[in-house]
Amino acid sequence: MEEKYETLKIQHESPNSGVFNLIINRPSVSNALGLNFFSEFPKVLNALDQNPIVAVIVLSGSGNHFCGGIDLKSLAAIADDNSGDQGRTRERLRRKIKLMQDAITAIERCRKPVIAAIHGACLGLGINIVTACDIRYCTKDAFFSVKEVDLAITADLGTLQRLPGIVGFGKAMELSLTGRRFSGDEAKELGLVSRVFGSREELKEGVRTIAEGIGGKPPLAVVGTKAVLIRSRDVNVEQGLDYVATWNSSMLLSEDLTEAISAQKQKRKPTFAKL
Numbered sequence: 285m286e287e288k289y290e291t292l293k294i295q296h297e298s299p300n301s302g303v304f305n306l307i308i309n310r311p312s313v314s315n316a317l318g319l320n321f322f323s324e325f326p327k328v329l330n331a332l333d334q335n336p337i338v339a340v341i342v343l344s345g346s347g348n349h350f351c352g353g354i355d356l357k358s359l360a361a362i363a364d365d366n367s368g369d370q371g372r373t374r375e376r377l378r379r380k381i382k383l384m385q386d387a388i389t390a391i392e393r394c395r396k397p398v399i400a401a402i403h404g405a406c407l408g409l410g411i412n413i414v415t416a417c418d419i420r421y422c423t424k425d426a427f428f429s430v431k432e433v434d435l436a437i438t439a440d441l442g443t444l445q446r447l448p449g450i451v452g453f454g455k456a457m458e459l460s461l462t463g464r465r466f467s468g469d470e471a472k473e474l475g476l477v478s479r480v481f482g483s484r485e486e487l488k489e490g491v492r493t494i495a496e497g498i499g500g501k502p503p504l505a506v507v508g509t510k511a512v513l514i515r516s517r518d519v520n521v522e523q524g525l526d527y528v529a530t531w532n533s534s535m536l537l538s539e540d541l542t543e544a545i546s547a548q549k550q551k552r553k554p555t556f557a558k559l
């Protein structure tokens with residue numbers, strides 16, 4: 285994790301903390317992201333996932349905005365490939381889109397919770413990213429837009445699949461067809477974010493406290509809750525219950541369980557081994 289990245293920065297909250305800040309780091313272009321983001325992001329998330337010190341990841345943006353969307357300069361490079369036969373050209377583009385989708389889905393594949401802390405603009409690609417996150421918070425001055433439709437793009441990196449489950453089908457349709465801007469307060473009303481903070485400092489501090497809280501919980505139960513909720517979203521109740529039965533039949537009996545129960549009885553703070 286010492287590696288340098290072009291689009292991202294990693295900060296450990298403090299030496300004793302399980303919270304790591306993953307920061308989108310292209311402030312000079314409002315954190316607009318090009319192709320290199322899609323190769324760096326899943327690599328970094330996987331490294332954080334595999335690192336036992338990491339309990340929770342907080343995703344934020346440097347500079348004035350969370351994410352100004354796809355880098356409009358690189359959008360042309362993604363789509364502008366007309367070499368060779370049409371079939372092969374289209375198949376190449378399909379593969380590129382699938383790789384970009386996988387980069388966003390890496391958030392869900394990461395076992396550790398990923399919390400989005402959003403300030404300023406969260407546009408297009410930004411919405412694809414935050415809808416894949418496990419929890420979202422924002423500042424009062426944050427603004428959002430499912431902007432793809434205005435650029436003649438059918439959003440293809442997850443917004444149309446994940447947003448309806450978060451805000452409801454009708455609202456997702458309205459936001460995606462109009463591409464209209466909406467505020468942090470409306471995002472809260474819609475259920476897109478869980479809480480709105482008055483300033484960026486308050487967002488940072490509030491999210492850090494929440495992340496530290498989750499980071500202090502039994503790690504097996506935290507990763508289990510994320511895995512089972514995401515799985516249950518995509519299958520029916522019976523299949524979801526079957527999945528959690530199998531999950532718990534292999535992971536319920538753990539030292540975490542003994543420690544959690546003892547600590548509660550003894551009215552002390554529990555300590556858990558890292559994952």
Ligand SMILES: CC/C=C\C=C\CC(=O)SCCNC(=O)CCNC(=O)[C@H](O)C(C)(C)COP(=O)(O)OP(=O)(O)OC[C@H]1O[C@@H](n2cnc3c(N)ncnc32)[C@H](O)[C@@H]1OP(=O)(O)O
Pocket residue numbers: 312313314316317348349351352353354355356357362381384405407408409410431432435437440441
């Ligand atoms: C296969 C397809 C996959 C994914 C597709 C995703 C679709 C999308 O993401 S759609 C959304 C695309 N984004 C936009 O349309 C946003 C355009 N930008 C803005 O609206 C504004 O710049 C802003 C983000 C709201 C920021 O406004 P402000 O704070 O007033 O700063 P500016 O002076 O406007 O911008 C500063 C600097 O950033 C550059 N920039 C902003 N956004 C982008 C972008 N998306 N791509 C490239 N560059 C961007 C802007 O040009 C400025 O740079 P200068 O060098 O100073 O010009």
